[in-house]
Amino acid sequence: GDSVTQMEGPVTLSEEAFLTINCTYTATGYPSLFWYVQYPGEGLQLLLKATKADDKGSNKGFEATYRKETTSFHLEKGSVQVSDSAVYFCALQNSGGSNYKLTFGKGTLLTVNP
Amino acid sequence: DVKVTQSSRYLVKRTGEKVFLECVQDMDHENMFWYRQDPGLGLRLIYFSYDVKMKEKGDIPEGYSVSREKKERFSLILESASTNQTSMYLCASRTGGATNTEAFFGQGTRLTVV
Numbered sequence: 001g002d003s004v005t006q007m008e009g010p011v012t013l014s015e016e017a018f019l020t021i022n023c024t025y026t027a028t029g030y031p032s033l034f035w036y037v038q039y040p041g042e043g044l045q046l047l048l049k050a051t052k053a054d055d056k057g058s059n060k061g062f063e064a065t066y067r068k069e070t071t072s073f074h075l076e077k078g079s080v081q082v083s084d085s086a087v088y089f090c091a092l093q094n095s096g097g098s099n100y101k102l103t104f105g106k107g108t109l110l111t112v113n114p
Numbered sequence: 115d116v117k118v119t120q121s122s123r124y125l126v127k128r129t130g131e132k133v134f135l136e137c138v139q140d141m142d143h144e145n146m147f148w149y150r151q152d153p154g155l156g157l158r159l160i161y162f163s164y165d166v167k168m169k170e171k172g173d174i175p176e177g178y179s180v181s182r183e184k185k186e187r188f189s190l191i192l193e194s195a196s197t198n199q200t201s202m203y204l205c206a207s208r209t210g211g212a213t214n215t216e217a218f219f220g221q222g223t224r225l226t227v228v
Contacts, residue, residue: 032214043118043204043219044157051214089157093213101172102147102206102217106156 137205144210
């Protein structure tokens with residue numbers, strides 16, 4: 001079945017450091033790929049998405065490129081801020097009849113220190 | 115603003131009780147989901163519903179059931195609560211029929227079973 005593997009956390013960075021969170025996936029067909037973010041005490045919200053190979057999703061300075069050849073969707077940001085401290089989830093959404101199931105990785109906790 | 119509302123932020127229940135977690139969305143979405151979130155395990159799908167009265171088991175349905183009598187409401191039922199069901203429960207909804215649409219999440223219900 002479908003699966004998502006993302007780098008284990010926690011990740012601790014200083015403000016303005018470069019961020020990479022690795023994500024790889026296993027899926028049949030042509031899934032859509034997502035990064036969701038969960039700020040403390042809140043539910044998940046969409047950060048960015050990409051729906052086909054070589055698409056780049058971007059939002060709030062974060063970027064990720066859908067790489068079909070390496071089955072990856074790594075999240076990057078050039079300069080993190082304290083307000084980026086959160087849990088980040090990589091996810092994929094595949095089709096299968098009417099069952100458009102969303103499959104998540106285990107999440108990566110990011111802490112950014114001033 | 116789009117909204118997914120879970121009826122309680124915090125619940126404490128006794129072992130053996132029947133527990134109802136309610137979720138309501140105001141976006142006329144076809145698909146609705148219940149996940150549980152545990153440290154180190156990420157989000158695991160309990161059940162999802164792709165239309166009114168339609169449901170499918172997710173990855174960990176044991177000990178749970180669901181009800182979707184109206185499009186906007188999706189209820190998770192713990193038939194006889196046990197301490198290993200202590201967790202954060204997240205409800206989500208999304209438009210059906212495509213793989214690239216965003217899922218919207220509620221703020222979560224933290225359930226403690228004592």
